[in-house]
Amino acid sequence: MTTATLAFIAVALTYVASRTSYSFIRFFAGAFWWALGVWLLNSPLVAGSSPINDIMVVLCFFGGFAVMFWMGWRTDTVNGREIGRFNIRLPSFLGGSSEEEEQVANNARNWRNRRANYEDRLRGAIRGRR
Numbered sequence: 001m002t003t004a005t006l007a008f009i010a011v012a013l014t015y016v017a018s019r020t021s022y023s024f025i026r027f028f029a030g031a032f033w034w035a036l037g038v039w040l041l042n043s044p045l046v047a048g049s050s051p052i053n054d055i056m057v058v059l060c061f062f063g064g065f066a067v068m069f070w071m072g073w074r075t076d077t078v079n080g081r082e083i084g085r086f087n088i089r090l091p092s093f094l095g096g097s098s099e100e101e102e103q104v105a106n107n108a109r110n111w112r113n114r115r116a117n118y119e120d121r122l123r124g125a126i127r128g129r130r
Contacts, residue, residue: 003043006036010060014067023071033064 013029037060044053074087 003036003039003045006032006039010036017067017070026067026071030064030066030068030070033060033067037061037064 010032017026
């Protein structure tokens with residue numbers, strides 16, 4: 001396998017990962033970026049110690065890291081607006097919470113906020129403010 005082959009596979013998988021919702025493809029795309037970075041460490045593009053080699057290796061490793069973190073990005077439509085959020089949770093044995101628990105906590109927060117806003121408006125109405 002050559003540098004061009006690994007680069008082509010990494011770019012192709014990244015393109016496919018951008019078009020699909022399957023997170024394992026994003027994982028493999030990131031892994032191929034890391035494989036390209038390791039390949040460039042063992043067989044540099046330019047002979048000698050060139051900054052081009054260092055830049056390419058850093059770009060490959062950070063690119064792979066970014067594509068792997070891309071697995072956790074989610075876009076939801078709420079009230080006709082798209083809202084992006086990062087959705088990587090810890091397992092429950094490490095102290096993480098499930099999606100249902102997070103939804104219950106979010107609803108409770110929203111309820112408290114709505115109630116506080118209502119109480120503020122009520123106090124303002126009682127005191128003569130509108």
